Amino acid sequence: MSKRTFVHIFQFFILLAVQVLLMRNMVLFNTAFCFIYVAFLLFLPIQMPKVFLLVLAFITGITIDVFYDTVGINAAACVLLAYLRPYVLALLTPRDDYEKNDSVNVHKMGWRWFTVYSMFLIFMHHLALFFLELGSFRALGFTLAKIFLSSLFTFLVVIIIQLLFFSARRTNR
């Protein structure tokens, strides 16, 4: 168990607590939701084994589902995110591959890399989440508005977390 593992476990509990206690009640303009707990999955190490990532995503989603009374919906969206993540990472590989101590960090990987990576995954997660919640394709416009605005909101909060808690210096260890 390295120090990094503890950091991720810590992130898991903090983000879940923030999601359940704070973000659950915070909805902007009745359309923009914030699912900040996905940041835990986004910030996991780059070289994470696929299967372990999927299982972690499932556990995270189910935990959130328990508090939201939406059994399986968050879990399904999280598992989709975890499945897509390695492909997105592969697509975004820098010219000379990821270095050993590379991590998902806006200072380390650059703004463009980070924006594409997190925005795409957050969007896919929200897309799955809101359509599963709806259970059909009625109220399409309103749902799409919810998806876009919520993705933007979640992304903004992810960026804020990165800027506040992930310093450029710390990752150079």
Place this chain on the structure above:
Amino acid sequence: MRNLFAFIYRFRGFLVFLLLEIVCGFLIVQNNNYQGAAFYNSANAYAGRVLEFQKEVSDYFRLVEVNRALVNENRRLKESLTNIMVSDRLDSIPPMPDSAYRVKPDSLTLAQQRLDTTGIVREFRFIPGKVIKSDVRRVDNHLLLNVGSTQGVAPGMGVVSSNGVIGRVKSTSRNYATVYSLLHSKMAVAAKIKRNNTNGTIRWDGENYLVANLDYIPRHIQVQKGDTVVTSGYNAIFPEGVMIGRIISVATESDKSFYNIRVRLSVDFNNLTYVYVIKDLNKPELDSLQIKSGIAKDE
């Protein structure tokens, strides 16, 4: 055989993904059933405790508001009690046998005596509970109450607040209960327009948590803006005449035989504290009769 294992190993990511999504799909479908697995929702003891703690903290900031609502409810109850006291019904009740002069009877004994003399059997019992979680902005909204099976709450019971209809109990644990809010895509409440007793169904369309639709009101009925909509009491969930809301708009479409009626709900779901779970004491009898006569199937 080795090839098979090699194949499974090669596509392990996709296969695990598929497996987990199937599990999720199974859970989603199962949860739509009326009595879902009680553990996987917020009625389980751990989640309930966390949410209760959160509610306790946030309630401190709304104490004034909550007190005002309770005082209002008290005032209303007092008024209706006074109305009963001064009405001529009082005279029909014999004075207490052991009192020489007529005393002001206690409201409970008054009601009990009235029921005893008229032969009406008491039908509904109210179990007070506190809302510790309430959503309004999702497609399927739920509430979490701090009363459970220990207090006599069971799935299927109706929930009301002092302002009107709230929803229906979905599942219970020992000390908590989850409730389908009226703001749930699969929730429908048998309703009627109070002025002319026309029956319809209240459904929520998923957008604004203050407004719901009243369906199946035929076009030959006179409907006005501002009409009161109450429960019809046609099912054993809610008593008759519980407030639902007021009509805010009536529209007709040329190809439909029913009105499009919008109702402003009397309950602010974003701001709930105390509610009552309704236990219908006649429900077992009603249900068994319906099943016996083949009208309703066992849920």
